[in-house]
Amino acid sequence: MATVDELIAVINPERYYAGDKGDINKLKELVKEKKGNEAIKDLKEDKKWKGTKAEATHTLVYDSSSETLEPIYFFIIDLMNDFGLKPEKLIDNFSSTPGSGHFAELGQRATIMQQQATKMMGDVNTVLRSVLNIIYDLKEFKIRLQSYEGLKSKKNEEKEAAVLSLKQIWMDKVDIAKGNSSIKAMALGQAGFQTLMDAFLFAKDEKDVDKIDLNDRVKRILKPRVQEFNIWLSESEKELRKRYELEKTYLKSQVNSLKLYARWIRPYLKAASDLEPTDKGREPALVKTFNTIMLELTLLGKSKIDIADEAAKGNFPADFSKEKFLKNVKRNYYSCILVDFNFRGIPQRVSQQAHFAFGGRAEVTFKAYALNDEELKKLDQEMKNSEISDVLSLIEGTTNQSLGQLEEEINSFLEEKSESEKKENSDQSNPFLAIFGVYENGESEKKAKKKDDGKPKKIVVAPEDYIEKTFFRPTAAETAKARVFDLFDIYKKSHGMVSFT
Numbered sequence: 001m002a003t004v005d006e007l008i009a010v011i012n013p014e015r016y017y018a019g020d021k022g023d024i025n026k027l028k029e030l031v032k033e034k035k036g037n038e039a040i041k042d043l044k045e046d047k048k049w050k051g052t053k054a055e056a057t058h059t060l061v062y063d064s065s066s067e068t069l070e071p072i073y074f075f076i077i078d079l080m081n082d083f084g085l086k087p088e089k090l091i092d093n094f095s096s097t098p099g100s101g102h103f104a105e106l107g108q109r110a111t112i113m114q115q116q117a118t119k120m121m122g123d124v125n126t127v128l129r130s131v132l133n134i135i136y137d138l139k140e141f142k143i144r145l146q147s148y149e150g151l152k153s154k155k156n157e158e159k160e161a162a163v164l165s166l167k168q169i170w171m172d173k174v175d176i177a178k179g180n181s182s183i184k185a186m187a188l189g190q191a192g193f194q195t196l197m198d199a200f201l202f203a204k205d206e207k208d209v210d211k212i213d214l215n216d217r218v219k220r221i222l223k224p225r226v227q228e229f230n231i232w233l234s235e236s237e238k239e240l241r242k243r244y245e246l247e248k249t250y251l252k253s254q255v256n257s258l259k260l261y262a263r264w265i266r267p268y269l270k271a272a273s274d275l276e277p278t279d280k281g282r283e284p285a286l287v288k289t290f291n292t293i294m295l296e297l298t299l300l301g302k303s304k305i306d307i308a309d310e311a312a313k314g315n316f317p318a319d320f321s322k323e324k325f326l327k328n329v330k331r332n333y334y335s336c337i338l339v340d341f342n343f344r345g346i347p348q349r350v351s352q353q354a355h356f357a358f359g360g361r362a363e364v365t366f367k368a369y370a371l372n373d374e375e376l377k378k379l380d381q382e383m384k385n386s387e388i389s390d391v392l393s394l395i396e397g398t399t400n401q402s403l404g405q406l407e408e409e410i411n412s413f414l415e416e417k418s419e420s421e422k423k424e425n426s427d428q429s430n431p432f433l434a435i436f437g438v439y440e441n442g443e444s445e446k447k448a449k450k451k452d453d454g455k456p457k458k459i460v461v462a463p464e465d466y467i468e469k470t471f472f473r474p475t476a477a478e479t480a481k482a483r484v485f486d487l488f489d490i491y492k493k494s495h496g497m498v499s500f501t
Helices: 004-011 021-033 036-045 070-082 101-150 156-173 175-181 183-189 196-202 206-211 216-274 307-313 323-327 373-385 387-404 407-414 419-427 431-435 438-451 466-495
Strands: 056-068 088-096 293-304 333-349 356-372
Touching: 004 036, 004 333, 004 356, 004 373, 021 036, 056 070, 056 466, 070 293, 070 333, 070 356, 070 466, 101 156, 101 216, 101 407, 156 175, 156 183, 156 196, 156 216, 175 183, 183 196, 196 216, 206 216, 216 407, 333 373, 333 466, 356 373, 356 466
Parallel strands: none
Antiparallel strands: 056 356, 088 293, 293 333, 333 356
16 A cells, blocks of 8 residues: 555655655656556565655654553644644554454444444445446437427428337327237237228328228227327327426425435445554554554645745745745645654543543654645545555445436436526526526526536646746755754654654
């Protein structure tokens, strides 16, 4: 599994990959073909991964079996907030030994979450099947309605084709109920009525029947059938359109139910996945019968470089503080602090309570980086693509993708407007709403939907220009170095740390 600092090295290998120029070029070529985490995995398997480096790195170790580990974590979070870094949690993993009470306790809780999620998944599948059936029905209705639309065509060829299509449907669906008296049964199975079907397909109304060269017996049977068909033609279109609209309304109701179930089930799936321990393989600290737990946490804090403020201090040229220059700045740079926590503890149940306290050894590593907007976005994308977020992607697949695969077809029906609605929308516009940009927002949303094809766009980090390379990146790096040392030094001194690097 790729770590955050390894992903940063992939995003900016020239600055944060520990290899030489040849190694950096190999990594770049590999990243062009594969995702960042896959490239790291391949290099590690071939034993060609050269490691990472940062602007500055400091490590401290706190070992106390009698004191809990939470104060260390929250002290550093509060300290980062005091520095304006606004930390966010990127990784939160744990592993406990099978023989520990902590493992058994969390296993029971995970089972409860899984059972509840499984029950709700059954409801989701039931509603999803209903949505599929409605979609298939609506497709059939839409095909039938296209024939009725053809009757309104100005082209005679299209009109005739539509009438013939509807006559075939009438014979197969309506007239066939008469059994041996139906047109098809008589034309195909009774002597003297071989011309009945062809005459029915040709005649438009009762008057046309008299014009056809047929014997009187056939005409007497054909006239009422033509009349029945014409009545059915006008009434069936009305009923079919009503049924079509009702089915669309029902589809909307079922889709809303499916979204609601997905919303309810997500917390249970997320909780069940969060309670699953991480496989540590050959980690020597995790002995099966010991009462041991290991925790991995990673925080990322960032602070934007204020260009105008740096220019006022004399770190940048004075022209950098001018509004014209600031408007042309294409991306911001940040001083970033990455904090990795590795806890090895002994879980102890708090008396008469259902949770545990953890005392043990904490190794905290502070790393400094200088990253811009695009690199941070790329890091976020790589995190989503990596195994760090694999469980979350499974949750998304279980809930949202159930609708995602059908979204295009569902929207084609739900966003479809009836003829009356189209007329209302075409001539009823509120000028007062236009003042507030209501219609502009609607148009922008439509454009955004057209542009968004549902696939995540690959983020490309553009090369640095002279100003970024000479002023912005070095300043962000120096600020990150100073800040990471301050964090490390303040915590070390406040807790009387001895073991540190």
